[in-house]
Amino acid sequence: MSFGPFLLLALMEGMVTSAVLALAAVGLSLVFGIMRVVNVAHGEFFMLGAVSAWFVSQWVPGPPAVAFAAALILCPLFVGAIAALADMVVLKRLNYEPEATIVATIGLLYILQQAALSFYGPDARPVPAPFNFRVQLPWFGYSGYKIAVVAASALVLLGVWRLLAKSRVGLIMRATQYDRETARAFGINVDRVYAGVFALGGGLAALAAVLIVPIQQAHYLMGTDPLLLSFIVVIIGGLGSLRGTVIAALLIGLSDGVISTFFAPTLAKIVATLLVALVLVFRPQGLFGRRAL
Amino acid sequence: MTLSTRIWALHLAVLAALLAGSVLLPAYHQTNVAKVMVLATYAMGYNIAFGYTGLLSLGHALFFGAGLYGAGLLVQHAGLPAGPALLAGILAGGAMAAAVGLLALRTQGVAFMIVTLMFAQAGYLTILYNTAWTRGEEGIVIAREARMLFGHDLSADLPRYLAAFALFAAGLVVKLWLVRSPTGRVMIALRENEERSRMLGYDPYARKLAALVISGLYAGAAGAAYGLLFGYVGASLASTQYSILPLLWVLLGGAGTVLGPLVGALSMFYLIDYSSAFTTASLLVVGVALVLLVLFAPRGILGTIRERWLKWLP
Numbered sequence: 001m002s003f004g005p006f007l008l009l010a011l012m013e014g015m016v017t018s019a020v021l022a023l024a025a026v027g028l029s030l031v032f033g034i035m036r037v038v039n040v041a042h043g044e045f046f047m048l049g050a051v052s053a054w055f056v057s058q059w060v061p062g063p064p065a066v067a068f069a070a071a072l073i074l075c076p077l078f079v080g081a082i083a084a085l086a087d088m089v090v091l092k093r094l095n096y097e098p099e100a101t102i103v104a105t106i107g108l109l110y111i112l113q114q115a116a117l118s119f120y121g122p123d124a125r126p127v128p129a130p131f132n133f134r135v136q137l138p139w140f141g142y143s144g145y146k147i148a149v150v151a152a153s154a155l156v157l158l159g160v161w162r163l164l165a166k167s168r169v170g171l172i173m174r175a176t177q178y179d180r181e182t183a184r185a186f187g188i189n190v191d192r193v194y195a196g197v198f199a200l201g202g203g204l205a206a207l208a209a210v211l212i213v214p215i216q217q218a219h220y221l222m223g224t225d226p227l228l229l230s231f232i233v234v235i236i237g238g239l240g241s242l243r244g245t246v247i248a249a250l251l252i253g254l255s256d257g258v259i260s261t262f263f264a265p266t267l268a269k270i271v272a273t274l275l276v277a278l279v280l281v282f283r284p285q286g287l288f289g290r291r292a293l
Numbered sequence: 294m295t296l297s298t299r300i301w302a303l304h305l306a307v308l309a310a311l312l313a314g315s316v317l318l319p320a321y322h323q324t325n326v327a328k329v330m331v332l333a334t335y336a337m338g339y340n341i342a343f344g345y346t347g348l349l350s351l352g353h354a355l356f357f358g359a360g361l362y363g364a365g366l367l368v369q370h371a372g373l374p375a376g377p378a379l380l381a382g383i384l385a386g387g388a389m390a391a392a393v394g395l396l397a398l399r400t401q402g403v404a405f406m407i408v409t410l411m412f413a414q415a416g417y418l419t420i421l422y423n424t425a426w427t428r429g430e431e432g433i434v435i436a437r438e439a440r441m442l443f444g445h446d447l448s449a450d451l452p453r454y455l456a457a458f459a460l461f462a463a464g465l466v467v468k469l470w471l472v473r474s475p476t477g478r479v480m481i482a483l484r485e486n487e488e489r490s491r492m493l494g495y496d497p498y499a500r501k502l503a504a505l506v507i508s509g510l511y512a513g514a515a516g517a518a519y520g521l522l523f524g525y526v527g528a529s530l531a532s533t534q535y536s537i538l539p540l541l542w543v544l545l546g547g548a549g550t551v552l553g554p555l556v557g558a559l560s561m562f563y564l565i566d567y568s569s570a571f572t573t574a575s576l577l578v579v580g581v582a583l584v585l586l587v588l589f590a591p592r593g594i595l596g597t598i599r600e601r602w603l604k605w606l607p
Contacts, residue, residue, distance in 0.1 A: 038403050090584055098403050099349050100587045103544070106537055107587070110580030118574055224533075228414060231407065266422045270415050277411040280404050281396045 005139035007258070014257020016146045016215070019153035020208045022249035024226050025233040026160060027204030029245045032234065034177040034197045037096055040105040042205055043227025044112035045083060049075045049206025050127075050218035051120050057127045068130035068214070075210050076203035082112075083202030084195045091198070092191060109223075116220035129214035149211045156207065157246060164242065173197060205230075228269075229256075232276045238285055300607055304469055307552060308462050315454050327454045329555075329562050330461040331518050332542070336554030337464050338511020339539035344548035345472055346504040347484030349402075351536050352393065352409030355416040356509040358531025359389040360516025365526030366426060368439045375442045379517045386513015387506050389416075394505040398498055413536055420528045432527025440521055453522050460518050461555075464511060469551050471507070472607055480504050481549075541579060544586050547595030551607050556594050 028042045053071040060067040086108055094100040131148075134141040164170040175183045176193045184190050205226070209218075216222070229252065237248030252272065259268035314326055335357055342348040363385030364378040373381070397408045420427050427433070437448045445452040471477050479500055482490040487497050520526045529535075539554075546557025561582065565575050586593065592600060599606040 038407070090588065093588060099406075100591065102349075102351075102403070102406060103540070103587045104584050106540075107580045107583030110576045110583070112580075114574045114576035114580065117576070231411075235407065264422065266418050270418045270422060273411045273415040273418065277396070277408045277415070280408045280411075281399050284400060284404055 005137075006261070008137075009140060009142075010258045010261035011254060012142060012146070012257075013261070014254035015150050016212075016253075017256055018250045018253025019150040020212045021226070021229055021233055021253050022157060022246050023153050023208035023211070024205045025230040025237070025245050025249050026157065026242060027201035027208075028230045029234045029237070029242065030160075030204075031198055031201035033241075034173055035096060035194050036098065037091060037101050037198075038098070038105070039198075039201065040102055040227070041086075041108040041112060042201070042230060043223030043225075044109050044116075045079050045202040045205040045223075046209045046226045047116060047218075047220060047223035048079050048082065048112060049209030050213040050222060051116050051220065052078050052206070053210045053213050054120070054125050054127050054218045064128035065130035068127070068210075071127070071210050072207070076206040079206035080199035080203035084199040087195045087198040088191075092194070096194075113220060113223070120218075120220060122220065124217040124219040126217045127213045143215075145214060149215070152211060153208070156204075160204070161242060228273065232272055235276050236279055296605055299605065300469070300473075304465060304551065307555070308458075308465065311458055311461070315451060315458065320450055323450055323454050325562065325566070326559075327457040327522065329559050330457040331515050331522060332538075332562070333555040333558040334461050334464045334518070335512055335515035336539045336542040336546075336558050337468050337551075338508045338515065340543045340548065340550075340554050341468065341471070341480075341511065342505055342508035343540065344543055344550070344553065345477065345484060346480040346501060348398075348501060348505060348508075349406055349540075350397075350409040350505075350508075351406045351533075351540075352397075352411075352413030353508070353512055353539055354531050354533065354535035355393065355409075355413040356386045356390050356512035357516040357519075357535055358413075358416060358420065359509075360386040360513030360518075361520045361526050361530055362420065362427065362516075363513065364517035365433055365435060365520040368435055368521070369433050369526075370426065372439075375440055375447065375521050379442075379514070379521060382517020382520070383510055383514045386516060387510040390506045390509020390512070391502070394502045394509075398501050398505070410533070410536070413531075414533065417528065417531050417533070420531055427526075427528065430528050432525055432529070435520060435524045435526065437524070440524060442521070447522050448524060457518065457522060460514060464514070465551065465555075469607060472551060476503075484549075537579075541583055541586075543593070544591075545582065545593055547593035547597070547599070550593070550595040550599060553593055553595045560594070 024042070024046055027045075028039060031037055031039050031042070052075045056071040056074055057064070057067045060070045090104050090108070091101055094104060129145045131145065133144040135144050135147060164173065172183075172188055172193060175186070176188060176190055180190055208226070233248045233252050234245055236252065237244030237246070256268055256272070259271070311326070311330065314323065318326060339353050342350055360382035364382030367373040367381055368375065368378045393409065393412050397405055397412065400408050421429050437446070440447040442456060445456075447453050447456055472480070479490065479495050482495070483497055483500055491497055516530075519530070542557035542561055543554055544557070545561055546553030546555065564582070565578055568578050569575060590597060595606065
């Protein structure tokens with residue numbers, strides 16, 4: 001294969017990474033933007049989404065497409081419920097004090113990882129894709145499912161944007177983000193908003209994982225990479241900025257695809273992590289954001 | 294008894310008890326306590342940054358790893374004897390802390406945590422990337438012949454215990470002296486109210502950098518000693534988990550107490566050791582301990598004791 005098509009393939013792979021990353025990162029960004037909580041356990045919500053998708057694919061009979069559709073609905077709900085529970089039992093009692101919540105979510109990370117190891121085991125297991133067809137390009141065939149992932153992710157992101165910008169629920173969320181005390185004075189149940197936002201963040205990570213799991217197998221340690229990449233995306237995009245997060249996800253996903261194809265993947269990760277550290281040091285509001293961390 | 298005598302008497306008594314362990318403890322526990330003393334030295338360094346100066350770093354594994362690999366690679370590839378390698382490891386930890394601190398200390402709070410986390414992750418990935426030298430996840434096993442210090446074989450039980458004790462004792466005495474000195478008082482002032490200490494004429498950036506470098510020297514010393522005493526230098530020892538563990542030990546023992554890191558490391562080590570008899574879920578123990586600590590005992594064991602009974606505990 002010559003250079004041009006090879007680059008195209010790298011970019012298409014990068015698009016799939018970007019699509020999934022954008023979903024996971026928007027979840028992290030929402031939680032930070034509205035609750036001011038840095039959720040270190042976010043990657044484990046992603047992992048739980050993938051692992052629970054495997055369980056659903058085992059329990060639901062019939063063609064893979066039915067089981068996959070069920071996983072697409074059930075897994076985000078399940079993970080969202082766990083997230084809401086964690087918020088109510090732990091984070092709320094810490095009064096969302098920044099350093100205490102980070103330590104607590106590190107604890108949550110280990111608890112969820114161990115739970116997955118104990119109930120699911122150390123093996124990586126595949127989940128069948130809902131459909132299999134190849135899109136034949138002049139130079140190579142490409143998985144139709146991967147293209148569907150990109151489309152699905154775009155739809156969900158559009159939905160999240162509409163929810164935040166146009167709906168009454170979004171208005172309440174933004175009011176809480178803007179001023180928690182005033183929102184409370186206007187009769188908004190801030191506790192419920194926080195639990196809901198944490199559930200939404202976890203649910204988005206789980207949804208991203210369900211979409212990726214037919215391509216990448218489910219494993220109990222799979223949460224680490226999405227966590228770091230989501231952090232990178234959210235920081236570069238500017239914390240709490242939805243548009244910035246999506247743009248940064250595209251930037252990171254595409255460059256990850258290209259660099260990993262032509263150079264070593266580890267080198268790509270080293271460059272990305274150092275870049276983020278330096279962005280935080282010299283431009284703490286991110287490349288697109290307005291507020292500092 | 295004056296306050297100062299009382300404080301020194303308590304800490305020297307703890308050291309005497311640990312020294313007595315070299316003859317009283319059975320072999321299995323001797324190895325464990327030797328390991329705990331090295332890890333507690335690491336945690337003491339972490340405590341200087343976090344407990345006393347208020348710098349919550351999530352990247353100390355980078356400094357521990359710098360000591361570990363600084364010593365390990367020199368022994369393995371340059372054939373350096375254990376003594377100079379240990380010194381090189383200590384300096385590597387301090388130098389790494391200075392480099393990270395120069396940049397990371399421009400940020401505060403959550404941003405500082407994430408910046409240190411990212412630097413440590415980049416360091417961990419660099420170790421994996423240079424597999425030819427570091428042998429990555431698999432790690433380097435340091436041969437017994439290379440682990441001789443002043444004619445003593447560090448792979449044997451008793452010399453290893455005594456070497457770990459010497460490291461810990463030196464660390465403890467220096468730390469006790471440091472936190473009661475004027476420098477230590479300024480560190481605590483920075484933790485309590487940075488603006489007020491700035492108003493009093495102290496430079497927060499320089500003081501925090503100094504505290505972080507001292508912390509890095511401790512971490513480097515512990516890392517180098519870990520590699521030389523236990524003969525293993527592997528990437529897992531520089532992973533994020535090794536940034537979290539000293540935080541856990543310090544929180545458990547009591548942040549901002551001199552003996553807290555030892556108490557925390559010792560109780561956590563034996564908690565996991567005993568729980569492994571009936572469950573393999575060691576991660577669960579770590580996770581639950583962290584959550585319970587921040588929820589119910591944010592001051593840790595010695596912090597609570599100090600608050601209730603022993604007000605004079607440093």
